Amino acid sequence: MRGRLEGKVAFITGAASGMGRATAELFARECAAVAVTDLDGPAGPETVAAITAAGGRARFWPVDVSSEASVAAGVAAAAAEFGAIDILINCAGIIGVDKPTHEVSEAEWDALFAVDVKGVFFATKHVVPHMIAAGGGSIVNFSSIYGLLGNDEFTPYHVAKGAVTMQTRQDAATYGRYNIRVNSVHPSTVLTPLVQGIADAYEGGLPAYEEMMTAHQSLKRLGRPIDVAYGVLYLASDEAGWVTGVNLPLDGGYTAR
């Protein structure tokens, strides 16, 4: 049986944890060769080991998305190893400080934007020439429901995710002429290691945290990384060949209400 990503090469940032890792593992199961990239550390090689143990094809490169030189080197190495890059998943992200605008320092703002906004810019900038050369490609950016809606928490993060929403639309409008599709996913709260830590510290633990966080969702459970990875898979694959510029909520119905 052919995989849904047979013959494709995927470059994934932030691929060593949470939704990036779930996406890397799913893509490998669907027969993509996966460039697993993340900050240097044991989690990247562990992700690759899990993929290869399951019969998939992957290799790890340490890439800090806030550094253009690091991104350029990672993209060049992955393209040389696998011969092409057909899919880019911009998943790396940090949440930053939970402060309103008038309390945020310039350093806090810049540190968050360096990863969440410039990281998407750098990876897109360096992968697009490979896609143009190959005659097309698919880019999926990780935004958030808070790249579509405001609330009164984590202001720099929400503004940054709004920039990712707009980068998606702008690049979709620009690169269609090269058969490059650009879409974004917008999860509500997903039970990744980061969120598990917050839930454990919440009074009443995960059940109480889940009830509070899903009060405004139609489906009363937190997302799981695989819930999001399947949406990313669709957008990345040729099944979405006529889909570009879409900002897809994967949110248990949060934004529908």
Ligand SMILES: NC(=O)c1ccc[n+]([C@@H]2O[C@H](COP(=O)([O-])OP(=O)(O)OC[C@H]3O[C@@H](n4cnc5c(N)ncnc54)[C@H](O)[C@@H]3O)[C@@H](O)[C@H]2O)c1
């Ligand atoms: N978890 C949620 O509830 C949620 C909701 C909406 C959107 N998101 C977004 O989805 C994406 C994945 O989130 P997650 O919860 O799976 O995160 P996670 O913390 O589990 O994984 C993020 C990965 O990004 C990596 N990373 C951080 N800074 C980096 C850098 N400078 N260069 C390269 N890699 C870097 C981390 O090392 C980590 O492996 C992020 O962009 C996040 O903002 C998460």
